[in-house]
Amino acid sequence: MALKRFKPVTPSNRYKVWSAFDEITKDTPEKKLVVPLKRSGGRNNQGRITCRHIGGGHKRNYRLVDFKRKRTNDPAKVIGIEYDPNRTARIALIEYEDGERSYILAPVGLEEGATVQAGESVAPKVGNTLPLANIPLGTAIHNIELQPGRGGQVARSAGQEAILNNREGVYALVRMPSGEIRKIHSRCVATIGQVGNVDHMNQVSGKAGRSRWKGVRPTVRGMCMNPVDHPNGGGEGKSKSGGGRQHLKSPWGHTKGQKTRQKYKASNKLIIERRKTKNK
Secondary structure: OOEEEOOOOOHHHHOOEEEOOOOOOOOOOOHHHEEEOOOOOOEOOOOOEOOOOEOOOOOOEEEOEOOOOOOOOOOEEEEEEEOOOOOOOOEEEEEEOOOOEEEEEOEOOOOOOOEEOEOOOOOOOOOOEEEHHHOOOOOEEEOEOOOOOOOOOEOOOOOOOEEEEEEEOOEEEEEOOOOOEEEEEOOOEEEEOOEOOHHHHHOEOOOHHHHHHOOEOOOOOHHHOOOOOOOOOOOOOOOOOOOOOOOOEEOOEEOOOOOOOOOOOHHHHHEEEOOOOOOO
8 A cells, every 4th residue: 555645735635644545456346335324413312422523524335344254265356455434454355156146354465366265274365264273383463363253353454464372272373463372262363464454553534624524523622622521621711620739630530540441341351461461
């Protein structure tokens, strides 16, 4: 993927760094693999805002991506790389020998005309999906299952990859994109390669309007609000922590440094090394 810079003929183009979309080979999505996507505006079924800063944005249709790779031992040909407005990664349209089509995440190096396959005995090459028990150690993988048959849940966004480090009994030790080392059952499947669109993190939108196109509304600092609206609001002039010296917090409680993970969680025993190690 290449990045494109623009001449500063407008204020928004001065700092804009955007994708060149040179890897896209197909413009229109597959009709049978597209469903309408209803926008919630951040509200739940009672109409209450449960997720702030969401609203507006361009209309989208959802692409049905096959995270499970259900058809095993059936080779499929890549017939196009497409843009997906619902995710940072690109998606690849594949077609099986009987004419059935589906979408998969497009890893780095997967090109139109390539053949991909899923199964226990397939070769560990880019785009193929196989169980962790059959993947060579040290291989970069993505779209990893956490429970057998559930479908890929880990390492699905642009540029993400995990590394298969080792095996212990029925478990494989995988270094997650965050740096955490975690046990995952060897029967869980993963796809070979790194997710494409690697330079996504280096893009610069150039203007606030592009965030509105994406459905992201402005975020106002609590310090700028009144005491009735936020614990950090109020005070004479610019005031640290709402005029007093209480700890910075959100409207619902303390946030600075507070751990949000449940203390006793079933998956704790599967984590070998945390992404953040304590200083000794």
